[in-house]
Amino acid sequence: MTLTYSYFPGCSSEATGKAYDISTRAVCDKLDIELKELPDWNCCGSTSYFSIRELESFGVSARNLAIAQEVGGMDLVATCSACYTILAKTNRYFSEDPVLHETINEALEAAGRTYDGNVNVRHILDVIVNDLGCETVAEKVTRRMTKLRVAPYYGCQATRPKGTFDDPEFPTSLDHLLEAVGAEPIYYPVKTKCCGGMLMMTQEDAALRLCHELLKCAQDNGADVIVTTCPLCEMNVEAYQKMVNKAYGTSFNIPVMYFTQLLGYALGVDSKALALQMQIVPVENVLAKVPA
Amino acid sequence: MVELETTQGVKTLHKIFLEDVYSIPGGEKIRLCQQCGTCSGSCPTAYLMDYSPREVIAAFRAGMLDRVLKSNTIWLCTSCYSCTVRCPAGIKVTDIMYELKRLAIKYKSWPSSSKNPAMSKIFIDHVHRFGRSYEAGVIGQFVLTQKPSLAWKFKGLGTKLFLSGRMPLLPKSIKGKDEFHKIIDLLATKEVSQ
Known part of the structure; x- marks a missing residue:
């Protein structure tokens, strides 16, 4: 059975971290894990951004989550640990804090989008080890x-x-x-x-x-x-x-x-x-x- | 303009800090700090800090946050979250550091030796322009405007990264820049650090 996810490559995948993106796609192909790149993804909200302008960064981050919801609500997989943490943090605070939920959705609506809070954010290591499993990997070595x-x-x-x-x-x-x-x-x-x-x-x-x-x-x-x-x-x-x-x-x-x-x-x-x-x-x- | 030089100014800072920290989910746990120092002992850069993470909370309780804002402390936080996962009281120490960064920006108060505020600003400007970070642009602008000494140090590495295809010279932009800016513009008006 093919496992299917939305895939968030992150900005470094276009520069210093290119090899991570390339090898992730190759590995997932071998392991029968289907990664569907998130259409028109933007910066995850990043620690550099988040630590200076929190609300804005939540909005930046949430646009990705809203797109993930639009394309079917599959789990959103990040390779970069920093992207993973920021997207997951936005997701968590969005669910825990009703005021933030409303503020962010107001901003998303201005952009013609909306987010309910139901997309799971995952790390690629988690997906390979826990969804697919080490035994399945071992069989394909x-x-x-x-x-x-x-x-x-x-x-x-x-x-x-x-x-x-x-x-x-x-x-x-x-x-x-x-x-x-x-x-x-x-x-x-x-x-x-x-x-x-x-x-x-x-x-x-x-x-x-x-x-x-x-x-x-x-x-x-x-x-x-x-x-x-x-x-x-x-x-x-x-x-x-x-x-x-x-x-x-x-x-x-x-x-x-x-x-x-x-x-x-x-x-x-x-x-x-x-x-x-x-x-x-x-x-x-x-x-x-x-x-x- | 907010300022720190008067007693009233410092009190206002204290009030804003507390309100903002309480607005973080679980933020009220800052009251539970028992000054055990686990955060400082776990911090990989505490040895360089004017005030360790434990001392930051002590300073807050003593009404002396203005000193923290002038110190190098908050700009040395690497976001490793070791303090946060180890705090026996469940205090989100990393989030407190972020809050202090935002207040430092708001009050325009940071030590001249710290280049992090400039780095963050360059980073954010790039994300605003392209919707994504563009590493060569961010690093290039940072080095040229903030730390020219790095240009020499990074020369060999930069060349290697370029030659191995890890440092493309052209940025990639998102398509939905208009809607992206609508989101940012609306939230910018409500931001604490504005």
Whole structure:
């Protein structure tokens, strides 16, 4: 049976997080999960927006939810953890707060739309692990990732603040998924620690320190690769390794992949179709470890 | 124009803060803070903050929020929500930080060292123009206008991202910009930070 969802790619899918979008579509295709891209989606409402102009950002966010309702009310799946958190938060506050409900709908009506509050917002990891299930994934694996030691990095906003589909601090769903494809999820106690997020632009010393901790823990515990569930985490942990090295006198060169890229490879998807060539730290050595 | 330099001004700030925090679902739990410090101990950037998250609530109770608005604290919050999930009283500490950000914008009060307000403004301007964020534009404008020193640091990385296809130079726009603006314009009139 095909599982069908509305799909919210998010703005980073058009730039730094392109590989997440490409690999997600490829993986879902293999797993018989149908993603219908939300027509004319806009910015999720974003933390940068939300933290400065709350009401406006609720409206921005709610336009997406209203469109999701118009196209049939299927669950709306986000890949970016920040999009997921903001869309889910708008949804929750919209339902909990009758005044907000009315204000937002008034604004949506000015735009010829309306929203009842009945669309579920989901994270792609949740969908794959809980709707489809690790056993089904395991059955479809054609390249078992044996011998691969993987640091499962969840970041903050896949599970916080609500912990809707996994524990907010000690989640295991990604660990189980990695086991299902034959890889070994390493002990990674910083799995939900912050990467620094947008501070990488505005206060890079603080963000570099957080990334250093994430990279050091992966290295100390013998990770071949770090996998992430969020484009901002991926960018910070992968692309700024040189700057971390400069600041801390280290020599990290740890490959980082979206979990969908690793999953896709295990499912036999061609590396080009997973946009693996887009990674800044080359992943060839990682894939070479996988038995043919 | 609102101001912070008088006793009356500070009292008004306190009142607005409390009203806004109470309007957040579950916001009234701020009364239950017992100053245990779990939030500060969980915060990944507290070590850099003038006032830790626990101290922010203490300052609010002491009627000294004006000092918090002038501090670097709220702009160091990364939205990791560790404080929120760990608070034994169920206080939404992250949401309180957001509220303080909005008040800081309203009062035009932030330390000159903090570039986050400028970053947020550039981000919002881009979303208004295109309906989506356009990373190359946001980062480019931020670096050029706020932190030219980053241009040198990011040169190599920017080139790599461009060459690997991760930094397209042209923005993508949504089709429904008119209706999008109708939503924003209507809500903007009711926004606290205006």
